[in-house]
Amino acid sequence: PLRALCALARALAVVWRFRPLCVVGTGGYVSLPACCAALLLRRPVFVQEPNARAGVANRLLGPFARRVFVAFEEARRDFPDGRAAL
Numbered sequence: 001p002l003r004a005l006c007a008l009a010r011a012l013a014v015v016w017r018f019r020p021l022c023v024v025g026t027g028g029y030v031s032l033p034a035c036c037a038a039l040l041l042r043r044p045v046f047v048q049e050p051n052a053r054a055g056v057a058n059r060l061l062g063p064f065a066r067r068v069f070v071a072f073e074e075a076r077r078d079f080p081d082g083r084a085a086l
Contacts, residue, residue: 004033008033010033011034011037014034014037015043020043022038022044022045022066023038023046024045025045025058026047026048027050028055028057029057031057031058032057032060032061035061035065039064045061045065046067046068046069047061047067047068048069049068049070049078052074054070054078062078063080063083067083068085070084073086
């Protein structure tokens with residue numbers, strides 16, 4: 001929990017400093033703090049899922065992302081209706 005909070009604090013600092021137009025999460029433990037920071041700072045988040053089955057980070061971010069881009073039709077079932085695009 002402490003490492004996760006430190007990662008979120010660092011990600012908040014980076015997003016605040018660079019003020020990106022959007023943040024793209026590609027999955028994995030690295031993308032979760034960055035995307036959470038973007039959401040907290042009201043930056044649009046997009047998720048890209050390259051696998052047939054979505055990972056934990058992308059499944060957690062899916063409901064909050066503006067759009068989820070998937071590479072396989074099977075991955076659509078891991079995200080809310082209407083959010084996933086092939």
